[in-house]
Amino acid sequence: MPEKFDVIVVGAGPAGTSCAYTCAKNGLNVLLIERGEYPGAKNVMGGVLYRQQMEELIPDFWKEAPLERPVIEQRFWMMDKESVLSFGYKGLEWGVEPYNNFTVLRAQFDQWFAKKAVEAGALLITETVVTECIVEDGKVVGVRTDRPDGEVFADVVVLADGVNSLLSKQLGFHKEFRPDEVALTVMEVVNLPKDKINDRFNLEDNQGCTIEIFGDSTKGNLGTAFLYTNKESLNIGVGTTLSSMIKAKMKPYELLDYLKNHPMVKPFIAGGESAEYLAHLIPEGGYRSVPKVAGNGVIVVGDAAQLVNAIHREGSNMAMHSGLLAAETVIEAHRLGNFSQSMLNNYREALYNSFIIKDLEKYKDAAHTFEKYPQYFKEYVPMMNQAASKFFTVDGTPKRDKQKQIIKNMTSQRGTLRVLQDLYRAWKAVK
Ligand SMILES: Cc1cc2nc3c(=O)[nH]c(=O)nc-3n(C[C@H](O)[C@H](O)[C@H](O)COP(=O)(O)OP(=O)(O)OC[C@H]3O[C@@H](n4cnc5c(N)ncnc54)[C@H](O)[C@@H]3O)c2cc1C
Incomplete structure (x- = not known):
């Protein structure tokens, strides 16, 4: 040397x-x-x-x-105990050159x-x-x-x-980084035959899907879970800031078990074989x-x-x-x-x-806001699920009356002024 x-x-x-x-x-x-x-x-x-x-x-x-696979679909789930409100984007243009991202x-x-x-x-x-x-x-x-x-x-x-x-x-x-500046994430690689992955995620060979899961995936704490498709395996994981974990007295491996057994998640990994178990910190302090x-x-x-x-x-x-x-x-x-x-x-x-610090600067208040005001994950995700259930259930109630009921439910649970404050605060944190 x-x-x-x-x-x-x-x-x-x-x-x-x-x-x-x-x-x-x-x-x-x-x-x-x-x-x-x-x-x-x-x-x-x-x-x-x-x-x-x-x-x-x-x-x-x-x-x-x-x-592994070029990602052609990104889904976002707002998950409650027995339901999911989802949105996302699927585009075949992401499956061909020059691609967007890959697992x-x-x-x-x-x-x-x-x-x-x-x-x-x-x-x-x-x-x-x-x-x-x-x-x-x-x-x-x-x-x-x-x-x-x-x-x-x-x-x-x-x-x-x-x-x-x-x-x-x-x-x-x-x-030393503070517990609110780092997230502890645990994940598993779950082996599953290619055809099963394609069927369950509605994909063809060489097409991938990612799902980010908020709400009940972390039992309402600040953090997120993920489910990503590889060629013949899935990556499933969940993490929260260390401070949230300490406050809620959660153990990371228990949270992953909870996620894997959640009725919305379980069918995706059913029959899979756990191949690897990993844990790591993520620096999430952001700009400051x-x-x-x-x-x-x-x-x-x-x-x-x-x-x-x-x-x-x-x-x-x-x-x-x-x-x-x-x-x-x-x-x-x-x-x-x-x-x-x-x-x-x-x-x-x-x-x-560069885009790096510009993006970190844009979200400089986000983590702090969502950690300090836990209602976003704890209360609004269940409320949004209940609202969707009500709105899409066909029970003879006119749609305008349903809308009124949904707004009344939300404002009676948190109060009109607080809902408006929460909306403004969330907008400010990510604007
Ligand atoms: C669970 C999880 C999920 C994630 N998901 C995504 C994702 O989907 N997409 C994304 O873009 N990012 C994701 N990230 C973040 C991403 O992994 C990191 O931002 C990225 O790996 C950072 O790269 P790095 O090279 O800075 O650090 P690392 O990848 O951590 O590499 C550091 C290297 O340094 C070596 N090393 C450390 N100390 C020493 C030493 N003293 N002497 C010699 N070698 C040393 C380590 O062994 C390691 O190889 C995720 C992170 C985690 C934990």
């Missing part, structure tokens, strides 16, 4: 690999360090990978990457992606934990690993070590939780920088794009021979001018 690299990237998830791939492709001497047995071995994702940000890195990647299994996808970085010239070492950054005269100059003689040096270290990012915490870039992302000789990308848009379940794409922006700054820094914080802050500027 050479003693000094142009850049060391810690973590071979989407953020780190994107950065390593781009730097290596541009002729930099790159070391990519991953603690897992192989990239993806420990990585967890509901499974939706977005085409746009991946294509920016590797055009036509879908022709060779290990993908993936991270253990396969991350390996393939890291192989691309290696082919571009990066050196990948696995089963190696970076224990700390080496700091000299206020500048990060390399990393210490758990290998014997495990010190390695570089002009720039890119921290792509995921949600906990112990390394950027050691540097003082952020404190984004830490310092650049220092002297160091840059932070992906989940380590809290770059997740929980409302739109976007994380992997933000990770990849931040990795690309970081690489562009590192390449320029290398050209100028300047690795100071002021130079590397070009990455911060690019990040804040």
Whole structure:
């Protein structure tokens, strides 16, 4: 191993690999360090990978990457105990090039992606934990690993070590995240024959469907559940913020059991065989939780920088794009021979001018609002289900009278003024 690299990237998830791939492709001497047995071995994702940000890195990647199904339908469920109010979009245009997004299994996808970085010239070492950054005269100059003689040096270290990012915490870039800034999600991969998946989700081969489930999926707490189709398996999972979990004294695995046995969900997974059980944190603090992302000789990308848009379940794409922006700054820094914080802050500027921070800024109050005012998931989801049931039940009542009854029910349960306040608050949180 050479003693000094142009850049060391810690973590071979989407953020780190994107950065390593781009730097290596541009002729930099790159070391990519991953603690897992192989990239993806420990990585967890509901499974939706977005085409746009991946294509920016590797055009036509879908022709060779290990993908599951292109998603042609996205459903959203407002679920009560014995009912579901659903809406969504299905479009055949998403099933053909250039596609919108795909379901993936991270253990396969991350390996393939890291192989691309290696082919571009990066050196990948696995089963190696970076224990700390080496700091000299206020500048990060390399990393210490758990290998014997495990010190390695570089002009720039890119921290792509995921949600906990112990390394950027050691540097003082952020404190321990609060329980309302992270969601704990548990998921299972359930094997099911392809034909059963196609029948149950109304799909053909090579067509995928995603369902996001709100309301009773988390027993009315802030959070969401998901059910996604792979080729011959389903990903089913559920998560809430740690603070909600603590407040409601919920155990994550009990919540997943509850979801799997819910009468609206059970038929989809019936007869399936549980193949894998996974748990992971998601950084959901949003705009206000984004830490310092650049220092002297160091840059932070992906989940380590809290770059997740929980409302739109976007994380992997933000990770990849931040990795690309970081690489562009590192390449320029290398050209100028300047690795100071002021130079590397070009990455911060690019990040804040990109869709990533713009989207996080748009939803900066959403999680806080929905956590502070639990009525949205606890009261309105059941009310909306009751209203739909009433409206669509044919019982001889004139429709105008039904409408009046529905509005009366809603306002008598919460009061007209409070309903109007709730509507205004929700609109403000997502506008
Ligand atoms: C249950 C769940 C469902 C999700 N669903 C979606 C979805 O459908 N779509 C979506 O876009 N996003 C989703 N996300 C979010 C998405 O998974 C993340 O945003 C994305 O993986 C972030 O990529 P990353 O590279 O920053 O971090 P990670 O993917 O976490 O990668 C970090 C890497 O760093 C390695 N590492 C950590 N510490 C060290 C160390 N000290 N030394 C060496 N290596 C280290 C880890 O082993 C890992 O490989 C989901 C997340 C979860 C948990």
